[in-house]
Amino acid sequence: MKREIHPTFFWLWAFFLVTALIRLDEIRFNVLAIFATVALVYLFGLTPNRARVFKLALRLAVLAVFIRMLFAIFIGVPMPGNTLFTLPLIQLPDFLVGIRLGGDVTTQRLSTALAEVSLFAALIIAFGAANSLTTPTKILKAIPRRLYGVGVATALATTLTPQLAASVSRVRQAQFLRGQSATGIKSWRRIGTPVLEESLARSLDLAASLEARGYGAYVNPSRYRAIKWDLNHLVALLPLIYLALIFPLLTIPSSLAIFFFALILLSPLVALR
Amino acid sequence: MIYPNSEQTIIDNLSFSLAEGEFVLVIGETGIGKSSVLRLMNGLVPHHTGGILSGEIEVAGRSTRLLKPGELSDVVGIVGQNPINGFVCEIVEDEIAFTLETLGISPTVMRKRVEEVLDLLALAELRSREISSLSGGEQQRVAIAAALVAQPKVLLLDEPTSALDPIAAEEVLSILHRLVSDLGLTVVIAEHRLERVIQFVDRILLIKDSGQAELGDAREVLATSPIAPPLVELSRIANLPEVALTIREFRKAISDVRQVEPRSNQKTGEALVSIKNLSASYIDELSEYALSNLSLEIRSGEIVSIMGRNGAGKSTLLKSLVGLAPILSGNVYLSGQDPLKLSGKELIKEVGLVPQDASDLLIESSVARECARADLDNEAVPGKTLGIYQQLSADERSSIHPRDLSEGQKLILALSIQLSANPKVIALDEPTRGLDYQAKRKLISILKSIAAENRAVLIATHDVELVAELADRVVFLAEGELISQGQTHEALTSSPAFAPQVAKAFPGKGILTVAEASKALEK
Structure with a gap:
């Protein structure tokens, strides 16, 4: 049977990974971290719903890179370095001192931007991975027993959002069937009313279901198949913690460093699969 | 038992006890x-x-x-x-x-x-x-x-x-x-x-x-x-001493029955909808549906029902009529026109689709306002929708909130809204969900009268009893493919899973509905 992974594991992993990347501060580590994270996510396996969440994170990261590089090319302070190509300079009013549109695009300028944005993309993907590998319901169940009620309530709220999106698209289609193109502010009333009514009805159903199943009626709820932190979890996480907090890795030759880093990134695979 | 804000007694002086294992x-x-x-x-x-x-x-x-x-x-x-x-x-x-x-x-x-x-x-x-x-x-x-x-x-x-x-x-x-x-x-x-x-x-x-x-x-x-379910109605018609609860009981109790001439209803009106080699894929929040290489023609005055398991592509087929299903290949023509090229206003004059949740169509706070809006949307004479609704539902209350209508009345209201645009085709997705026998009977007579006005009626459903009463033709879908189509009689009697109760009660006799059975039993 597949080993159960503690719901907080991937969140901690993402946190220490990002910390390590900030300390290492090099593009190649960031890029490697991105690839390793994507590999981990697919090796640990996702359900279709969760895969959608991860794809969203990937798309967000790509968007971030795209926007940052666009800015790097068109706007920015002049920087020394090899000029790759030159864009026509656009005159801006006097009060915008220091901002320049167009001009020389240098390698230096691009690489600084790339360093920044690759870290940012790695951050989005690392936490996107954590979010998609552990469902919100599970992580909230892992919180202390006294907060069980709060946990369930929050989990319910998070699972209701996709349902709301689904009913908006369904009602939008229904309005289209009445010959109404559903765009603009006016359409919001036509869509909003049925959606609100439906979500109200749904909440009532849910409340009835919770009540009928004894939610809140008993003082001491118990935990089904609680997953514990064990040695394997620690083995999987410790190298990364070490890297993030203690050892900046730069003291060993750089060709070895990247190899070492790759090993660390794959440690969850060895310890937890 | 009385609910708040209501004067109606839901349950009055009821006493009963249930034993274990009942x-x-x-x-x-x-x-x-x-x-x-x-x-x-x-x-x-x-x-x-x-x-x-x-x-x-x-x-x-x-x-x-x-x-x-x-x-x-x-x-x-x-x-x-x-x-x-x-x-x-x-x-x-x-x-x-x-x-x-x-x-x-x-x-x-x-x-x-x-x-x-x-x-x-x-x-x-x-x-x-x-x-x-x-x-x-x-x-x-x-x-x-x-x-x-x-x-x-x-x-x-x-x-x-x-x-x-x-x-x-x-x-x-x-x-x-x-x-x-x-x-x-x-x-x-x-x-x-x-x-x-x-x-x-x-x-x-x-x-x-x-x-x-x-x-x-x-x-x-x-x-x-x-x-009463059809089997019980049959038992009453056949004057059985005891009502039959299973098909077996009924078959045992009943002696020989005459063969019935299958009703023939080949319609030869003009083709209103023609679908050629259609493939479509459709992914929503929950699941994935698809149609592959499907061809179908629907003529005026015809009632066609689309059957198949949940997720077989019934809804996708209906959606493709109004251009809501992303078409991969093939064509849909509504009286020779491509639905994707029609504007919303033109489209509702071709096809009126009532979705699975009929209440998605309803947005106003009263039936009268709902109908007035429909008149406006559909460029109809003021009062037309309300007229249709009251005629179909025989319900005079026009100030009631649509949410307070019964499922059947809600469906009729949605249908009236679509009808007031005078479409050539009426399509319904699972119309009998939550309807009781009475509401179903009413729906059947309404849909028959719509078809009699030379419109085509298309129903996606798995309610075999409805299909037996209503449809001229049945189309079976499985995994997005059209696996068979034919006259209702042949189609329903040949499939064991989709045979109505009445057909099972008279195997091989070509009887599908209670009305037909009562004729067969009389003679």
């Missing part, structure tokens, strides 16, 4: 209080809804007056009308365990019980699947499992099969039947589709108009009940 069916017209009776039994009414209740209800010796529904959850389990709305977790196993977690059962006992229930409801294969990716029948089973895992003595189910295709319904009902006979569970079920459940039922609680109710042996109640 299978009880609650019947009555829509909106008469079937759900209320179920919810009274676990205290959701009046604890959750408010209202005035007089009298005493005890379940396993505990009074619902003193205890909240949650404190009864270990003796009564309830499965609501839309189980998907009541789910708390994403994964099947967690959902089942949730009930036990709230009850504070110890982890080791919990583990054992979850495994038992998974086996009992044949869910072991699905244990780590996401609930939203399951089919309707599977979701229904998960909901039953989540209620059963607390080991209640009584299980209440509100219309468990109304959204299911015949095969999935059979699956759920036979599991319920096994629970009753093996575990001695008491099951109380409210259901419109009596033909599906009566064979399993011991006693029936019939709720009448005035809030009066009678509980009796299934046979006795059905002998006189105004609500």
Whole structure:
């Protein structure tokens, strides 16, 4: 049977990974971290719903890179370095001192931007991975027993959002069937009313279901198949913690460093699969 | 029992007691209080809804007056009308365990019980699947499992099969039947589709108009009940000494019957819809549907029904008519025009589609306003929609909120809105969901009159009884492919899963409806 992974594991992993990347501060580590994270996510396996969440994170990261590089090319302070190509300079009013549109695009300028944005993309993907590998319901169940009620309530709220999106698209289609193109502010009333009514009805159903199943009626709820932190979890996480907090890795030759880093990134695979 | 803001007595002076291991069916017209009776039994009414209740209800010796529904959850389990709305977790196993977690059962006992229930409801294969990716029948089973895992003595189910295709319904009902006979569970079920459940039922609680109710042996109640499945109507027509509850009983009781000439209804009107080699794919929040290489022609004056399992592509086919399904290849023509090139206003003059949730179409706060808006939207003469609605529904109340209408009236309102645009084709997606026999009969006569006006009617449904009464032609879909089509008679009698009850009662006689059967029995 597949080993159960503690719901907080991937969140901690993402946190220490990002910390390590900030300390290492090099593009190649960031890029490697991105690839390793994507590999981990697919090796640990996702359900279709969760895969959608991860794809969203990937798309967000790509968007971030795209926007940052666009800015790097068109706007920015002049920087020394090899000029790759030159864009026509656009005159801006006097009060915008220091901002320049167009001009020389240098390698230096691009690489600084790339360093920044690759870290940012790695951050989005690392936490996107954590979010998609552990469902919100599970992580909230892992919180202390006294907060069980709060946990369930929050989990319910998070699972209701996709349902709301689904009913908006369904009602939008229904309005289209009445010959109404559903765009603009006016359409919001036509869509909003049925959606609100439906979500109200749904909440009532849910409340009835919770009540009928004894939610809140008993003082001491118990935990089904609680997953514990064990040695394997620690083995999987410790190298990364070490890297993030203690050892900046730069003291060993750089060709070895990247190899070492790759090993660390794959440690969850060895310890937890 | 009286609800807040209402003067109507839902249940009046009702007394009954149920024994262990009984299978009880609650019947009555829509909106008469079937759900209320179920919810009274676990205290959701009046604890959750408010209202005035007089009298005493005890379940396993505990009074619902003193205890909240949650404190009864270990003796009564309830499965609501839309189980998907009541789910708390994403994964099947967690959902089942949730009930036990709230009850504070110890982890080791919990583990054992979850495994038992998974086996009992044949869910072991699905244990780590996401609930939203399951089919309707599977979701229904998960909901039953989540209620059963607390080991209640009584299980209440509100219309468990109304959204299911015949095969999935059979699956759920036979599991319920096994629970009753093996575990001695008491099951109380409210259901419109009596033909599906009566064979399993011991006693029936019939709720009448005035809030009066009678509980009796299934046979006795059905002998006189105004609500009756086709088989019971047949027994009455054939003057059987005892009402037949199963097809076998009926076949035994009835002697030889004449062969009936199949009704011939080849329609030769102009082609209103023609679909050529259509392939479409469609992914929504929950699942993936597709059509592959499908060709179909629908003529004016024709009633065509599309049948198939849940997820076979029925809805996608209807959506492709209005350009809502992304077409990969092939063409759809509405009177020779491509729906994708028509504007919204032009489209509604070609096809009026009533979606699965008819209430999605309704946005206003009263029937009159709803109709006025429809007149405006559809560029019709003011008052036209309301006129159609009142003629079809025979309901004069125009200031009532659409949400307060019964399911049947809501459907008729949505249909009237679409009709006022004067479309050449009317398409309906699962129109009989939640309708009782009376509302269904009304719908049948309305749709027949629409077809008589030389419009084409297209229905996606798995209600075989409706198809038998109504359709000229049946199209079967499976996994997005058209697997067979033909005249209703041949199509329905040749498929065992989709044969209506009447056809099963007279095998090989070509009889599909109660009306035909009564003719055959007379001569």
